[in-house]
Amino acid sequence: MEPVSTHQPTPELHLFDRLPDGLATVPVEQLGSILPGPSLVRIAGQPGPPLFISVLLHGNETTGFLAMQRIISAYGAPQKLLPRPVLLFVGNVAAAEKGLRKLDSQADYNRIWQGDHHPEHLLAERVLEEARKAAPLCGIDLHNNTGKNPHYGCVNRLDRASLSLARRFSRIIVWFTEPHEVLAVAMSEICPTVTLECGVSGDLTGTSHVENYLRHCLELPEETLFTPPPNHLNDLYHTTARLIVPEGREVGFGRCAGSADLCLREDLESLNFEPVPAGTELGRYAGAAPALRVIDNLSRDVTGRYLSFTENRIVTTVPFIPSMFTLDTKIIRQDCLGYVMENYRGKDEISSESEG
Numbered sequence: 001m002e003p004v005s006t007h008q009p010t011p012e013l014h015l016f017d018r019l020p021d022g023l024a025t026v027p028v029e030q031l032g033s034i035l036p037g038p039s040l041v042r043i044a045g046q047p048g049p050p051l052f053i054s055v056l057l058h059g060n061e062t063t064g065f066l067a068m069q070r071i072i073s074a075y076g077a078p079q080k081l082l083p084r085p086v087l088l089f090v091g092n093v094a095a096a097e098k099g100l101r102k103l104d105s106q107a108d109y110n111r112i113w114q115g116d117h118h119p120e121h122l123l124a125e126r127v128l129e130e131a132r133k134a135a136p137l138c139g140i141d142l143h144n145n146t147g148k149n150p151h152y153g154c155v156n157r158l159d160r161a162s163l164s165l166a167r168r169f170s171r172i173i174v175w176f177t178e179p180h181e182v183l184a185v186a187m188s189e190i191c192p193t194v195t196l197e198c199g200v201s202g203d204l205t206g207t208s209h210v211e212n213y214l215r216h217c218l219e220l221p222e223e224t225l226f227t228p229p230p231n232h233l234n235d236l237y238h239t240t241a242r243l244i245v246p247e248g249r250e251v252g253f254g255r256c257a258g259s260a261d262l263c264l265r266e267d268l269e270s271l272n273f274e275p276v277p278a279g280t281e282l283g284r285y286a287g288a289a290p291a292l293r294v295i296d297n298l299s300r301d302v303t304g305r306y307l308s309f310t311e312n313r314i315v316t317t318v319p320f321i322p323s324m325f326t327l328d329t330k331i332i333r334q335d336c337l338g339y340v341m342e343n344y345r346g347k348d349e350i351s352s353e354s355e356g
């Protein structure tokens with residue numbers, strides 16, 4: 001195996017003052033022929049503040065990029081003006097060409113927006129600097145997930161504009177504060193921002209859903225866009241912890257071969273966004289417990305609060321609602337197995353118009 005250098009050069013941010021030719025039609029695998037790397041592209045629109053839209057922070061999550069290509073073609077940009085200008089950040093071009101979340105030598109492009117552990121942090125700073133200058137109307141970060149999940153919108157602040165942006169995409173809204181190194185947390189200091197989880201990458205229904213959503217954001221008056229529909233808090237969830245597999249543990253699903261330290265139920269993804277009662281078996285483990293850890297928003301190990309490990313069975317000890325459970329072992333290693341959520345019932349706090 002090649003040794004991985006710990007001193008990667010900082011990726012440069014490429015600025016485009018107009019839409020480069022061919023961006024609307026280039027296949028993702030050839031994106032590097034149009035954009036030499038992470039790029040911020042201005043797409044001209046009618047006078048007014050732009051939408052900040054980010055795609056491909058994770059290279060294998062193509063729905064946002066494909067929806068933007070459709071938008072560019074449908075509105076005839078750049079020959080014709082969009083109803084609003086767009087500041088489009090195309091993130092991990094190198095990984096996108098290979099169909100990967102990230103290259104092994106890279107930081108995760110959605111974990112570089114706070115702190116300074118990675119060379120890519122400087123790239124993030126440059127993007128935020130340009131975003132601040134542009135004073136966008138709102139920010140929209142487009143993602144896919146690997147597990148079976150509904151489409152949903154995430155917010156990092158509970159103000160009416162952010163909640164409205166999320167609710168216009170889906171009935172289901174997730175409020176999270178961790179991981180705090182994501183783009184949306186940084187952008188929500190600048191303007192109302194949502195992260196949209198658009199189902200599995202490559203699913204055309206997801207592309208159409210995002211395309212329609214972006215049309216609304218381009219065309220609706222600001223006041224309408226930022227006014228949540230009635231009952232918008234009915235399906236608001238709060239992410240309280242995440243489940244991780246300790247390093248070096250082998251994960252399997254269903255009937256596992258002998259080598260797996262952790263053997264999870266194969267229908268794990270069907271639990272996403274479903275209330276899971278206490279006493280539910282998530283899987284089995286071999287060797288010493290815990291084979292699965294639960295980490296809360298303050299990075300504390302709270303495994304004992306959620307899971308019990310007895311007779312090689314992993315069983316939930318309190319009711320909770322999981323999200324983003326995935327069977328993709330690479331994602332489990334690079335990110336996590338999934339998140340623990342609870343229904344958020346802080347309606348009184350929210351209805352008193354919080355600051356934007």
Ligand SMILES: [Zn+2]
Nearest residue numbers: 058061143144
């Ligand atoms: Zn993503």
